[in-house]
Amino acid sequence: MLKVSAANRLPSPSKGSKQPAAPTSNNDYNPSHLQILKKCTHLIQFKQVHAQIIKTSLQNQADRHLSKLIEALVGSANLPYACLVFDQITQPSTFAFNTMIKGYGTNNLGRKGVYLYSQMRFQGLNPDNFTYPFLLKACNGLKQGKGVHSLVVKYKTFSLEIHSLTSLITFYCSFGDVESARLLFDRMPEKNVVTWTGIITGYVKQKRYKEGIELFYQMKNSGVEINELTLVCVLSACANLGALEIGKWVHEYTNRKRIFLNPKLGAALIDMYAKCGHIDKASQVFQTVPCKGVYVWNAMIGGLAIHGYGIEAIDRFMEMQGSGVKPDGITLIAVLSACSHSGLVEKGKEIFHSMRKDYEIEPNIKHYGCLVDLLCRAGLLNEAYEVIINMPMEPNAVLWGTLLNACAATTNVELAEAAMQQLMVLEPSNDGNYVLISNIYAAKKRWDDVARIRKILKDGQIVRNPGHSLIEVDNIVHEFMIGDGRHPCSEEIYDMLEKVTLTLKEQSGRLWNCLGASKC
Structure with a gap:
């Protein structure tokens, strides 16, 4: 620790104060010192160093030290005082x-x-490689x-500079x-x-998973x-x-690269499987992750929940x-989901x-959503409705x-209409809601209401989104929609589908003939 000479040191805090004195060492204060700043942990220490810079630094050194x-x-979250020093x-x-x-x-x-x-820029200073990345973090739109x-x-120096472009x-x-x-990336x-990680993350956050994985393959092939x-x-x-095969890879x-299984990576693997x-x-x-932080526990409890292992999920929660790991809001979502899926x-x-009392967690809308789902799955629709309107x-x-x-x-029409009334405001273009309410009316043979819903769809030009499915073959994810012809092998796929259909019909006919013969 660097020692500040008695002649130059600022007065220490009053006796009994919890604020620490400036770090010390066996050497007298050197105006060019910078190591002492790394040892400061409290604002009063920074102020003492500040005083020493003003008192002992030469004019041409003072600005650099400041x-x-x-x-x-x-870096120590003392921005207000940093502003004063800057001025x-x-x-x-x-x-x-x-x-x-x-x-x-x-x-x-x-x-x-x-x-x-x-x-x-007004003072005539030119930016450097760090200016624009920092400036981007200050942009709010x-x-x-x-x-x-x-x-x-504009500044061609930076137009090819990897740090600025990556930012x-x-x-x-x-x-x-x-x-x-x-x-920009291309x-x-x-x-x-x-x-590479930045662009892949961008696609994944926008739920464009297939494109994100395609970029990952390009990254692998690039040698990065x-x-x-x-x-x-x-x-x-x-x-x-x-995409299990890619996840297994x-x-x-x-394992091959001996990458440390930190909590986030461990949680991601658990979630994937x-x-x-x-x-x-x-x-x-889960058993192999050395540091089981809250992310890891949440992933395991959530995984058990979606597989219907409610008892096991609650056991993991306990x-x-x-x-000694304190549950967070996501933990409670996972546990409530486990209860929901297991009845x-x-x-x-x-x-x-007990969330507030036992875990000091204020329930948010996702927790209420889990409770509503729990009640709806159990057929307690009136109780679920009361939760929704009183939250x-x-x-x-x-x-x-x-x-x-x-x-x-x-086929609870009364509550369905109450829900649909709200959904028409919150999601006026969601075709799935209109289909559901139409089916509920049809089950009750209320054909006039079915026609009314169809008219709303037509007048609002609400297009029904086609169903789609995904399949992974040889580490490639293929997406298909109803009547889809975009796939490069669509003709071969439809030909094979037709052959399978004909084969099934033939086998079905033979089975019925055999059954008829056996009855005779």
Whole structure:
């Protein structure tokens, strides 16, 4: 620890104060020191270093040392004091401006960061490789981000710079503009693992899983080293597509490369196996994860839930608490879902009503959704309706849709109409809701109401979305829709389907003939 000489040290906090003194060492204070900043943990320590810089640094050194102080302050979440130090610098460097822009962006004060960039350019300072990535983090909308993109293009120094372009791709993906990100990505002459992971993540977050996996294959073939973040993202796509073979390849890759199974990667593997129908394999992975954080427990409990192993999920929930891991909101969603899928109505209601008291978790709309689903699956539709109308927040389309689906199974017209009335406001173009209510009316032979629903569909030009299915063959995910002719092998597929249909008819005819002969 660096020692500040008695002559130069600021007064220590008063006796009994909990605020620590500045770090010390066996050497007298050196104006060029920077190591001391890494050892500061409290604002008063930074202030003491600040005083020493002002008192002992030469004029040509002071600004550089203050810039480093700003960097340390921003990194320690002391942005207000960093602003005061920045204002004290007579000639801020690009480094100082970058650091402050980064600080504003990290603290959701993007407007100040953008304004600071304008000041920097007004003072005649040129940006460097870090300026635009930091500035992008300060942007709060696509319009601002595109403005930064134009600046990157304007300065040809950065138009091919991988760090700036990768930041742009990440920015576009964060705002859901995958098309702009992809255009930029395809034009990049050089791509690193961060670039590839950024674009793949963008597709997966937009639920364009198939395209995300296709990009992953391109990444593999490009020779770029794959990291844990890439694998977590790909496993998420595999889980949602049911692409088991690709997911197994990722698992084998982690073993082959001896990649540490951290909690996020372990949870992603468990989730993938569970959603692909292999809960036993998910359980095996769960046992091998060395650090079972809350993500890992949530994935295992959620996997057991979707497979209908409610008792086992609750046992894991209790085991989780016994191991010292505190449940979070997602844990409770998984447990309530387990109760719902296994018909454990009373247990689910008990857990829901104990959330605040036992787990200090305020139920949100997803928890209420689980409770409504639990009651609807048990046929307690009136109780589910009471929960929906009395919950402390506005019910969303998911809750009303859950009730409508349950009404379709019991042909409860009164509650179905109440749910549909809300859904026509929340989801006016969702064709599935109209089909459900129409089927409920048809089951009750209320043909006038069926005709009325069809007229609403026609007048509103609400198009029925065709059903589709996915199948994985040789590590390639194929998507099919009703009457689909887009697949390159569609003619061969339809020919084979026709042959299978004819064969089934022939076999069926022979079976009936045999049955008829046996009766004779």
